[in-house]
Amino acid sequence: MRELGRHFVFELFGCDPQGLDDLKGIQDAMERGAEDAGMRVLGRVFHKFSPQGVTGVVIIAESHIAIHTWPELGYAAVDVFTCSTNTDPMKAFGRLKGVLKPKSMTVMELKRGLFMGDKV
Amino acid sequence: MRELGRHFVFELFGCDPQGLDDLKGIQDAMERGAEDAGMRVLGRVFHKFSPQGVTGVVIIAESHIAIHTWPELGYAAVDVFTCSTNTDPMKAFGRLKGVLKPKSMTVMELKRGLFMGDKV
Numbered sequence: 001m002r003e004l005g006r007h008f009v010f011e012l013f014g015c016d017p018q019g020l021d022d023l024k025g026i027q028d029a030m031e032r033g034a035e036d037a038g039m040r041v042l043g044r045v046f047h048k049f050s051p052q053g054v055t056g057v058v059i060i061a062e063s064h065i066a067i068h069t070w071p072e073l074g075y076a077a078v079d080v081f082t083c084s085t086n087t088d089p090m091k092a093f094g095r096l097k098g099v100l101k102p103k104s105m106t107v108m109e110l111k112r113g114l115f116m117g118d119k120v
Numbered sequence: 121m122r123e124l125g126r127h128f129v130f131e132l133f134g135c136d137p138q139g140l141d142d143l144k145g146i147q148d149a150m151e152r153g154a155e156d157a158g159m160r161v162l163g164r165v166f167h168k169f170s171p172q173g174v175t176g177v178v179i180i181a182e183s184h185i186a187i188h189t190w191p192e193l194g195y196a197a198v199d200v201f202t203c204s205t206n207t208d209p210m211k212a213f214g215r216l217k218g219v220l221k222p223k224s225m226t227v228m229e230l231k232r233g234l235f236m237g238d239k240v
Contacts, residue, residue: 004190005197043165045179057177057184059165068183070124077125077232110129112197
């Protein structure tokens with residue numbers, strides 16, 4: 001029994017408020033991080049909220065990387081979903097961690113597309 | 121203790137292969153579904169794979185809706201992440217379910233941004 005995709009759910013607390021509100025820095029870290037990880041970037045969509053906060057998703061050939069930030073709370077929710085076994089999700093997260101500087105974080109891995117049979 | 125966002129993780133099996141490969145139908149169902157649910161669409165990014173498969177994300181004022189499909193396996197991974205308590209995530213999923221026609225599915229809710237204090 002093998003999964004189609006691995007979905008990493010990051011919870012980041014105590015982040016730098018300026019980093020959390022820096023759309024350009026976040027987007028750059030996500031796209032370059034995806035490349036570091038061996039992923040192929042296909043497109044992106046980002047939005048800067050007023051007065052603060054960033055939402056953005058980069059779609060990759062291997063699935064997606066998403067972020068939502070709350071600068072006023074020092075919090076970010078990050079998802080890295082990859083359906084390739086040849087990519088390194090932690091590498092995709094590395095640059096983002098550098099921009100956001102979380103004081104504490106958790107990461108959970110969800111197996112997506114688990115077939116109980118011999119389909120995959 | 122209250123969460124900032126609710127993240128619904130859908131696993132859809134036994135879907136209609138044509139529906140899974142219909143980028144336009146999927147995108148329309150996601151955007152109109154978001155509106156049904158009381159969400160505000162801010163942008164989207166979609167990709168059609170060759171020979172088959174669709175990846176797409178709609179970002180909303182309340183976070184995001186994402187999909188990845190494997191028509192050859194009848195499978196789709198769908199995420200609905202909302203940080204509003206006034207939106208109905210199941211409504212956001214309704215039209216998509218109509219397009220994909222899963223024979224079986226599971227849904228799991230993750231609480232995102234849980235602060236152990238009085239911050240939220």
